Amino acid sequence: MTERRPLTIRLATPRGFCAGVDRAIQIVEEALKKWGAPVYVRHEIVHNAHVVSRLEALGAVFVEELEDCPEDRPVIFSAHGVPKSVPAEAQRRNMIYVDATCPLVSKVHVEAERHDREGKEIVLIGHEGHPEVIGTMGQLPEGRITLIETVEDAMAFEPANPANLAFVTQTTLSVDDTADIVAALQARFPGISTPHKEDICYATTNRQEAVKVIGAGADLVLVIGAETSSNSKRLVEVALRAGAKRSELIAAAENIDWAWFEGVTTVGLTAGASAPEDLVQGVIDACCERFDVTLDSVETAKETVTFKLPRVLAD
Template sequence: MQSQMTPKRPLTLRLAAPRGFCAGVDRAIQIVEESLLKWGTPVYVRHEIVHNRHVVERLEALGAVFVEELDECPDDRPVIFSAHGVPKSVPAEASRRNMIYLDATCPLVSKVHIEAERHYANAREIVLIGHEGHPEVIGTMGQLPEGSVTLIETVEDVATFAPKNPDNLAFLTQTTLSVDDTAEIVAALQARFPGISTPHKEDICYATTNRQEAVKALAPGAGLVLVIGARTSSNSVRLVEVALRAGAADAKLIASADDIDWSWFDNITTLGLTAGASAPEDLVQGVIDACRARFDVTMQAVKTADETVTFKLPRVLAG
């Protein structure tokens, strides 16, 4: 900390907008909160509702119990499926056990699930661009019989992909990918398979795209960009990559202000700050407050879009 005798060093803080919670995350958290009000405690949640420990811990304090699989849940308490989506086998098992279950899958992820089923019904071979092991990818691939979907992670994967019928292909993408990286993979697929069926509308969600555009706008000339988010959050990890590609001298992923190593700021005059789609705004404010305690901060808003999207709650909670 600076002593009161020493003037604080100036720091320009560029704050990205949009940042933080998207409509799908907002809806998922509301589903847990409203379920606790409707049914009391405990309410079970399969997997982290969204990829953020601060959010999960707050909901645990309200009475939510987070589990990995349905077999950890009793039959007589409600269970909620996370925003990332689940394989079809999960709600099928919940139905077999006569459980009350609520699906908090982001509607934009559900859209990809519907596309997958449409392509499968049309006997197309399906390629999914995404990251192996991510819950959203597991959920999307789990909409169809095993072996129906081939996962492509890189441009190199496109070169080695050997479809059964190159003339009857379709591709889908995970919703939280890097827009630029995905465009390269799509271009490679289309170059190899000119007739490949494309999504009606871009699968990468509006919130991922908007947060990446805001980072591209604030990164040039920034000595450091801080992205608030979890290491398990795909969209947050992508924001770090986007910042570096867009011209930031350095970029770091932090869970909160507690993770900041202040030696990162030794020669920094301009800081960029954003938050992934599952990071709450109070964490952003925490970083701003920590910077203000140490520097003479000048705030600059870098706004690239307005977001007005909202998603309805499940009917059982809407009353």
């Protein structure tokens, strides 16, 4: 039997589920207990096919629009947040609905509305088409929020009144990229109102900081997450920027191309905020079958945040 070559896996902590994802999944589970199956969910509750499949097996039905839901069954809105028109329509149809929007996303919604009440023109830093961006822009009438995706967008932006501006951001962005866009806006518009507390969520920031540490000097960094997950894709970029020779986004262990491991002695491993821990263990197990693995846990922060369930489910 050929001797298995050594491989060090540097395992990032924190990784995986954040408090907002935990809460959203719990909301679906508790709704199924309270009302029985089926419970409808508008959009993927979180961006992870494994999570969605498990909830489907319990009796959740995932749809893209409210019009796909019958009026006599409860509907849950995803963790990414929804435009104001969605709960308004659910109320009009007398539907039971539960909003699983992450409280940190809700905080951005509240900020945008406050700026609007104060008569400010609002800029949202984010990615076009992402459900969170659609939800945030949908808190106000069309045209009240301008989306900015890049430094180039920030340089080209021409506000109606440069002295009366505010910005908010998507919660799952790259901290470093966002800092560059904010710097460009502040250089052009020194009076622009900033969030009271940074909009990028604690979990996104913590996972990026951990990846910077495991990525430095790594031959390969594997990020477990979905193609649709903004925070997971950012982790791939952060790893490369931190000095990883290669970084790949995988949905699970079966997506690994073992050719990536040629000449590799050190692998960084993390998971996006909507990826369950059993997928991380699956990757470790797959590596242990092929290599003589040393597991090196790298902890850069402790997370103690939890969010309460909506009152309709907590009762």
